[in-house]
Amino acid sequence: MTTTVPDTAEVELAIGGMTCASCAARIEKKLNRMDGVTATVNYATEKAKVSYAGGVSVPDLIATVEATGYTAREPEPVRSRPAAGTEAAVPDDELLPLRQRLVTATLLAVPVIAMAMVPALQFTYWQWLSLTLAAPVVTYAAWPFHKAALTNARHGAATMDTLISVGTSAAFLWSLWALFFGTAGTPGMTHPFELTIARGDGAGNIYLEAAAGVTAFILAGRYFEARSKRRAGAALRALLELGAKDVTVLRDGREERIPAGELKTGDRFLVRPGEKIATDGTVVEGSSAVDASMLTGESVPAEVGVGDAVTGATVNAGGRLVVEATRVGADTQLARMAKLVSRTRRTERRGRNGSPTGSRRSSSRSSSRSPWEPSASGWATARDCPPRSPPPWPS
Numbered sequence: 172m173t174t175t176v177p178d179t180a181e182v183e184l185a186i187g188g189m190t191c192a193s194c195a196a197r198i199e200k201k202l203n204r205m206d207g208v209t210a211t212v213n214y215a216t217e218k219a220k221v222s223y224a225g226g227v228s229v230p231d232l233i234a235t236v237e238a239t240g241y242t243a244r245e246p247e248p249v250r251s252r253p254a255a256g257t258e259a260a261v262p263d264d265e266l267l268p269l270r271q272r273l274v275t276a277t278l279l280a281v282p283v284i285a286m287a288m289v290p291a292l293q294f295t296y297w298q299w300l301s302l303t304l305a306a307p308v309v310t311y312a313a314w315p316f317h318k319a320a321l322t323n324a325r326h327g328a329a330t331m332d333t334l335i336s337v338g339t340s341a342a343f344l345w346s347l348w349a350l351f352f353g354t355a356g357t358p359g360m361t362h363p364f365e366l367t368i369a370r371g372d373g374a375g376n377i378y379l380e381a382a383a384g385v386t387a388f389i390l391a392g393r394y395f396e397a398r399s400k401r402r403a404g405a406a407l408r409a410l411l412e413l414g415a416k417d418v419t420v421l422r423d424g425r426e427e428r429i430p431a432g433e434l435k436t437g438d439r440f441l442v443r444p445g446e447k448i449a450t451d452g453t454v455v456e457g458s459s460a461v462d463a464s465m466l467t468g469e470s471v472p473a474e475v476g477v478g479d480a481v482t483g484a485t486v487n488a489g490g491r492l493v494v495e496a497t498r499v500g501a502d503t504q505l506a507r508m509a510k511l512v513s514r515t516r517r518t519e520r521r522g523r524n525g526s527p528t529g530s531r532r533s534s535s536r537s538s539s540r541s542p543w544e545p546s547a548s549g550w551a552t553a554r555d556c557p558p559r560s561p562p563p564w565p566s
Contacts, residue, residue, distance in 0.1 A: 179207075179222055179223070179224045180222070180223060180224070181220065181221065181222050181223075182220075182221050182223070182229055182232070182245065183218055183219070183220050183221075183245075184218065184219040184221060184229075184232065184233065184236065184243045184244065184245060185217060185218060185243065185244050185245070186198060186212065186217050186218065186219050186236065186241055186242070186243055187217065187241060187242035187243070187244075188240065188241040188242050188319070188322075189214055189217060189241060190315075190319050190330065190331065190332050190393075191214075191330055191331045191332070192214050193330050193331065194214070194241065194330060195212040195213070195214035196212075197239060197328060198210075198212045198219065198236055198239055198241060199211065199212040199219070201235055201236070201238075201239045202219065202221060202232065202235060202236070205223075205227060205231070205232075205235060206225060206227070207223055207224040207225040207227055208221060208222070208223045208224075208227055208232070209221070209222045209223075210222075210232075215400055216400075217400075219236070219243070229245065239326060240322040240323060240325065240326045240328075266394070266397055266398060266401065269390070269393060269394050269397060270394060272311070272312045272314075272315070272390055273312075273387070273390045273391055273394045275307060275308070275311065275312050276308045276312035276313075276383070276386050276387035276390050277387050277391070279304045279305070279307060279308050279312075279383065280304075280305070280308055280380075280383035280384050280386065280387040282300075282304060283301045283304050283305050283308075283379055283380050283383045283384075284380045284383065284384050286300070286301055286362075286380075287301065287362055287364075287377075287379070287380035288364050288380070289364070290361060290362070290363055290364060293361050293362060295358055295359060296358060298350060298355060298356065298360055298362075298377055298379075299350070299356070301377070301379045301380070302346065302347075302350060302377075302379060304383070305343065305346075305379040305380075305382055305383040306343075308382070308383040308386050308387065309339055309340070309343045309382050309383065309386060312386055312387070312390060313335070313336070313339055313386040313390075315332075316332045316335045316336045316339070316386075316389070317336045317340070319332035319333075319336075320332045320333045320335075320336035320337070335385065335386075335389055338381075338382075338385060339381075339382045339385055339386055340382075342378040342379070342381045342382040342385075343378075343379065343382040345377075345378060346377040346378050346379045346382070348374075349374050349375065349376060349377050350377060352374075353374030353375060354374050354375040355374065355375050355376065355377050360375065362376070362377070416430065416431055417429070417430060417431060417449075418430075418431045418434060418440045418449035418450075419440055419441040419442075419443075420434070420438055420439070420440045420441075421439045421440065421441060421493065426441060431449045431450065432500070434449060434450055434496050434499045435496065435499060436496055436497060436498070436499055437495065437496060438495070438496045439455060439493055439494065439495050439496075440452075440493070440494055440496065441491070441492070441493055442459075442487045442491070442492040442493075442494055443487065443491060444459070444487055444488070444489060444490060444491065445486070445487065445488075446486070446487055447483075447484055447485070447486055447487075448461070448481050448482065448483055448484065448485050448486070448487060448492075448494060449483060449494075449496075450483040450496050450498060450499050450503055451480070451481070451482055451483050451496070451497055451498040451499075451502075451503045451504055452480070452481055452483075452494040452495050452496045452497050452498075453478065453479070453480055453481070453494065453495050453497055454475055454476060454477055454478065454479050454480075454481060454492055454493070454494055455477060455493050455494065455495050456477065456492070456493035457476075457477075457490055457491045457492040457493055458474070458475065458476040458477070458489075458490060458492075459474075459475060459487050459488065459489035459490040459491070459492050460472035460473065460474050460475070460487075460488045460489040461473055461474075461475050461481055461485050461486065461487060461488065462485060462486040462487075462488045463482060463485040472488045472489070475492075480497075481494055482503075482504050482505070483498075483503045483504065483505050484505045
């Protein structure tokens with residue numbers, strides 16, 4: 172009796188609306204609860220890599236993500252290289268709303284904090300000016316936090332946005348009550364800056380500086396985080412841009428120009444002097460010098476001939492070469508380098524968040540055994556031995 176394994180397909184979804192790592196964990200948890208689905212959500216790249224089988228379809232995956240309170244779509248296909256100046260404009264357009272909110276919050280929150288902390292600046296009716304300045308910060312600038320908190324509340328979840336929204340709203344609403352119904356709105360009210368703990372009248376205290384300051388501080392962190400993510404993504408895109416876009420393939424004794432993405436293993440393609448090698452392969456005809464400085468940093472071109480392996484994205488600096496493709500697509504060395512960079516960044520982020528990694532667990536297991544103790548496969552190898560310490564410095 173034989174059992175048939177259902178076909179497994181993979182898809183990469185672009186996720187929108189995530190504001191912290193807990194959002195990515197919620198989406199990943201919801202997707203993995205589906206039958207035959209294995210998902211990994213990357214908060215840094217805002218992508219979800221999903222393997223699914225059985226009766227699950229891509230619209231079902233997107234509906235599950237949207238039911239969690241976020242957006243999902245399939246990434247757009249890669250198009251031709253944009254015109255000059257377009258690549259730099261895309262991240263700026265994406266960061267523009269966040270930058271506008273940050274600038275508004277900073278310009279309005281600074282005088283509110285200054286008046287609350289410096290008694291000399293507390294003129295008559297200063298508290299009403301603080302309310303006027305803090306209101307746009309708590310409403311307009313902090314609206315993404317309130318929106319995310321409401322979305323999470325509808326799904327019975329709480330994230331960092333919930334804490335920010337509840338904290339700033341409580342401080343602002345209490346200040347409104349104290350100004351209109353308490354004694355904080357009376358003329359000549361002062362807000363002394365003291366480092367002592369004493370019981371006071373809550374109806375005479377306002378906390379507008381806390382609401383405005385926290386909003387501006389969190390927005391600054393979100394802005395710099397988003398900018399660093401865009402720069403990291405631009406670096407990965409620049410790495411992938413090193414590859415050739417078009418390639419001349421030899422078919423039936425004639426040359427045919429096709430996109431590099433259509434190359435298949437076993438195809439033979441022509442590389443003229445000054446052109447990039449389209450993919451990893453083996454030289455079957457000709458000899459030349461190949462410049463691999465973009466990948467390896469080696470400044471001197473290396474001589475290659477028939478039977479030598481060449482790497483995609485390197486430049487043919489000399490004669491005419493005919494190369495047979497051995498690895499294409501995601502199997503090339505360039506694609507593996509980009510994948511390794513993305514995986515390293517994700518591992519470092521998880522390590523900073525305190526989640527254990529496989530290397531830490533393996534190191535803890537190996538540290539419990541003596542380096543010279545024989546293992547199950549024999550005596551300890553050089554890999555298991557501790558590094559030799561340098562000799563002491565002569566006195």
